[in-house]
Amino acid sequence: MNLLVTGGAGFIGSHFIKHIINTHPTYQVINFDALTYAGNLDNVVEVSHLSRYHFVKGDIADRGAVLAVMNEYDIDAVINFAAESHVDKSIEGPDVFVRTNVLGTQTLLHAALENNIKRFIQISTDEVYGSLGAEGYFTEKTPLAPNSPYSASKASADLIVRSYFETFNMNVNITRCSNNYGPNQNSEKLIPLMISKAIAGEKLPVYGSGLNVRDWLHVKDHCQAIDDVLHKGKPGEVYNIGGDNEWTNIDIVRKILNELKASEELITFVTDRKGHDHRYAIDPAKITAELGWKPQYEFSEGLIETINWYKSRLVLESAE
Template sequence: MRTLLVTGGMGFIGSNFIRYWLQRYPADRVVNYDLLTYAGQPANMAEAAGLPNYRFVRGDVADADAVRRVLDEETVDTVVHFAAESHVDRSIADPQAFVRTNVLGTGCLLEEARRAGVSRFVHISTDEVYGALGDEGIFTETTPLAPNSPYSASKAGSDLLARAYFETYGFPVITTRCSNNYGPYQYPEKLIPTIITRAMRDEPIPVYGDGLHVRDWLYVEDHCAAIDRVVHQGSPGEVYNIGGLNERTNLDIVRAILAELGKPESLIRFVPDRLGHDRRYAIDPAKIASRLGWQPQVPLEEGLKRTVAWYAANEAWWREAAKRGGGV
C-alpha cells in the first residue's frame, strides 16, 4: 500500500492520473494537493470526493509550511509532481508567475519531501525543455536542454533542481518528459480543446503562422500508464522520455477535428505566429519502452475521436472551465 501526494491533481493530467490510480490501486491512498488556480477544476475530481482513500488539500507548492504539514499528516511515501503553470502564451505575458510556481515551487517541494523522507519523487516535465528540432532528428534523454519560452525555461530550471537533489543528496527523484498530451478534462485554452469547442460553436479557429508546426501527440491515459511504470519500476536519478509516436502538424490536427465534427475548413483563420514558437518537437520513447516495457496504446485517430466525443458530451464542464480562466 502506498500513500501518494499528487500535486496539481485538479488539473488536466493530474486529475486523469488520480482517476487512473484509484481505479487500478484501490488499496492505495491518494492526497491531491492543488492551489485551484484557473486551470484547476474541482469538477475534475468530483467523483472521487467521497472515497475513503482520497483526500483533497488546497495548497501552494511554494508554501513550505503547507507542504510540510500535508507530508507529515499523511506519512507520504511517493510524490508525483504535476503542479505547474503550463500555457506558453501566458508565460510570455507573465513570466514571473511561471518562475515562482515551476522553479521555486518545485524547489520547495523537493526540500520538504527530502526532509520528510519520501521514498520516491516523480517529477513530471515536458519535451519543450529540449527546445526546437529541425525537419530531422528526435529528442532523447541526452539531448541538451535549450528552452525557448519562459514556460519551457522554468520547466528546465525545475528539471535541473530535481537532478541536483539526486546528485547532491541522493534523493530518489525520477524525471519524466512527455510530448503534447490531449484527452478529457484538458483546459479549453490548449490547442485541441480550443479547436473542438470553437468548431462546435461554428466560430473561427485561429492557427498560428502557417500551421505547419509539428508536435508529437500523446493520449493522456497512455501518459498515466507510463507514469505508473515509472512509479513502480523507474530508477532514481533517471530521465524517461514519454512520447506518443504521433507527429502531426497543427494544421493536420485542426483538419482531423473539423472532419470528425463535420465542420468546414473555412473556419480556419491563420493568425500571426506567437513569439518563440518552436517549429518541431519529436520524442524518442525507446528508453522507457526497453527498460520499463511501456508503449503507447491509443492511436491518434482513436484518441481524437474519444476526445471530441467527451467535449461534445460535457459542454457544461468546458463552458464553466473557460469562465474561470476569463474565457467564454
C-alpha cells in the same frame, strides 16, 4: 502507498489520480492543488467520495502548507504535476511561472528530503529540449535548450530535481512527455480550443502557417507511463514519454473539422507566437526497453473519443 499528487485538479494530474485509484486498490491519494484557473475539482468528482482520496488546497511554493500535508498523511512518494503550463501566458507574464515551476519545485523537494520521502517524480515536458528541424528525435541525452519562459522554468526545475539526486542521493525521476490530449483538458490548449470553436461555428485561430509539428500522446497512456516509472523507474533517471504520433497543427485542425463536419473556411491564420518552436518529437525507446511501456491509444480513435466528450459536455452545459 500514500501518494501526494500535486496539481491533481488539473488535466493530467486528475487523470493520474483516477488511474491510481482504479489500478491500485490499497493506495491512498492526497490531491494538493492551489485551484488556479487550470484546476477544477469536477475533474476528480468520480473519486471524491472515496475514503482513499483526500483533497488539500495549497500552494507548492508555501513551505508551511507543504510540510503540513506531508506530516499529516505520512507520504511515501510525491508526484509533482503542479505547474503553470501555458506558453502564451508565460510570454505575457513570466513571474508566476518562475515562482510556481522553479521555487515551488524546490520547496517540494526540500520538504520531501526533510521528511525522508522515498520517491519524487517530476512531471516535465519535451519543450525543455527546444526545437527540432525536419529530422531527428529528442532523447534523454538531448541538451536542454528551452525557448520560452514556460519551458525555461520547467528546465530549471528539472535541473534542481537532478541536483537533489546528485547532492542528497534522493530517489528522484524526471519524466518528459509530448503534447497530451484527452477529456477534461483546459480550453486554452490546441485540441479543446479547436473543438469548442468548431462546434460553436466560430473562427479557429491557427498560428503562422500551421506547419508546426507536435507529437501527440493520449493522457491515459501518459498516466500508465508515470505509474511504471513510480514502480519500476531507476533512481536518478530521466524518461521520455512520447506517442510516436507526429502531426502538423493545421492537419490536427482539419481532422477536427472533418469529424465535426464543419467547414475549413472557419480556419483563420493569425500572427505566429513569439519564439514558436517548429517541431517536437520524442524517442520513447528508453522507457519501452527498461520499463516495458508502450502507448495503447490509436490517435484517430483517441481524437474521436475526445471530440465526443467535448460535444457531450457542451450538450450538458446548454441543458443546465
